[in-house]
Amino acid sequence: MQKALLIDPDKCTSCLQCEMACSFEHEGVFNPAKSRIKIFEFEHGRRSIPYTCTQCADAWCLQACPVTAITRNRETGAVEVNDNICVGCKVCTIACPFGTINYNQDTGKVIKCDLCGGDPQCAAACPTDAITYVNADWTGYARMQASAESGHGRPA
């Protein structure tokens, strides 16, 4: 079963444990500058939004890559960059409409979320379940349930 990251911004407290977990998993160092997931704050922190790659089924970055360095992992559904092939041309960073693939000037390659091979560390580290890893076919399920339960003002 393919799973996907489910992001619930209302639960995000901007603790940035996810950014550290990501860089630690991929680079062995606590370094938000190298995190594939970033938190964006608005209105003095009233809203904080975790943002990362959504693993497009028909990915712009994959299509744009001139050396076929980007492929889709059949098991996890993650769109992955092969560092051995990547030449750092950065055309994928132009192609992605979400900005979630970026260049790493230390390595000369691009980096993006790869779901940690099926055990995403951001979700593991998140203290509030703002990031969870759920059935990819049912990311909307919890919201549907909450909406159904609310009754929309009808008498019980």
Added chain:
Amino acid sequence: MGWQRKVLRVDLTSGTAKSEPLNMDWAFDYLGERGLGTKYLMENMDPKADPLGPDNVLIFATGPLTGTMASTSGRYAVLCKGPLTGAIACSNSGGKFGAELKFAGYDLLLVHGRAPKPVYLHIVDDTVEILPAEEIWGTSVWNTEEWIKAHHENPLLKVAAIGEAGERGVRFACIVNDLHRAAGRSGVGAVMGSKNLKAVACHGTVGVRVDDPARFMAAARRGHELLAKSQSRQELTEYGTNAMIDLMQQFGGLPTRNFQEVQFEGTSKIDPAAMVAVKPNGHRNLLANKACFGCTIACGRIAHIDHEHFTVVNRKEYWHASGGIEYETAYAFGPVVGVDDLDALTFAGFLMNEHGMDPISFGATLAAAMELYERGIITKKDTDGIELKFGNAEALTVMAEKTGKYEGFGQVLGLGSKLMCEKYGHPEYSMTVKGQEFAGYDSRALQGMGLGYATSNRGACHLKHAVFAEDMEDQTGAGKAKPCKDSQDRIAMIDSTGLCLFTGEAGWGVEAFQEQIDAACEGDWPLERLLETGERIWNLERLFNLKAGLTAADDTLPKRLLEDPAPSGTAKGKVSELAKMLPEYYAYRGWTPKGVPTKETLARLGLGANA
């Protein structure tokens, strides 16, 4: 690791910035943050120096665990000699700035001298620039952060800045980072202003490593789990620290109307329930809770002001959300000044962060001014025509803004309550220790708290000791000396790790700190070593103060708390028993009856050279 092993030294007089290796002997003896900062302060300045002169040294200090996955790893300290107190100032802050300084590769930032013209520091890893601050000098903290990020086209910069209050030497001016977090107490913002330093902006891409990653991550995860399961952590998450106001009201330890009383009739209008109540017009004060860097508690409040409220009805620029009230802000803008208008408290809180001032000291200073006014010692002629009576919400908000902008009577309030009350010939109405105003706990109801206030090295402070449980159980001064001293040493250690004190309030014992430090840092860090480090730090702070000219006579409380009994509550009829507790405390500390560390104590702690 844990440490970056690098210190950035800036001399604003000569306009130079250079990095140097961290003194590892000092790191092994003092750990980091508060302890290591104190050692660097001792070795880099004369404690007799003028706090607002160029020979004061301003230090931004992270801990070895700052910027790691330990929960609450966002803490850093700002150290200098405090202009409010003439004693050592060590102010603690969270937010994101401290972690960013660590990610840029530095354990400490030392700032010497005074720039000839206003400047700010721009730090991106190894690249350090001292840049002109003409365009932001004279503007607010919020404007400063916005300008710097836009000017450098770098939204990833983290900014610590002062407002006009710091520039103009308001004695309790603070340094605000990330818009609504602060190194709040003792006037560290005024020191930054005296150096013509407007802001420090930092972006780091180097990252932080630990000595034993596998063991560290296992310890960090255990720490996370402890907090996740903790009931007291859940309360902090849900209510913030303001849950304390209902407890203190019930107990009778809530300083009201400049400590004339210990209970306040308006508490229910400014407590956590009030913060989530929905007004008839649909307005609700509290919007969300947020965390500092690395923190899995998230006690921070985000709130907004009712757009119809008198303070902001014609001021759209204040209609946005920002940092909401915590307990200390609630006490300082609520009971101590007699105000029960939640929107007024919230607005005044916004002003503190916008202009860079300590709410505790501002509120307690205003309370003293209100008592002077009600007793007829000052009049409307002094107070710009404002009726400075207890309970006047408009007086609170107007004076907060005047002080932030250093206008009119705000210039007098900006002296802090000790100098202000002395100016009007009535020092007895200033509720301070060593010149610093009390926090929201009355020493007559909480005896051990009173001892802690009197002996804290940075003046009246509620955070440097922890005898709350003992005080709630036994309202006499008996047996308070030991838990006071022990907790002071333990907290000095915690304040030196880079983690937040609130983990101790939310489920962690000392073992949790010990495990994570031992795994992250080189060398062995058994519990005894860590606790001894805390005791060493406390004694070094004491030595700084003794060299600065403080004596045992400064370890005291105002007459009101020593002689005027609490008028109500569980401590009705009681005064502080400081006279009984203090000698016991000195003895337990291994100090002389005059409060000086003995040669034996100093030798035991490796401080013999400082005797």
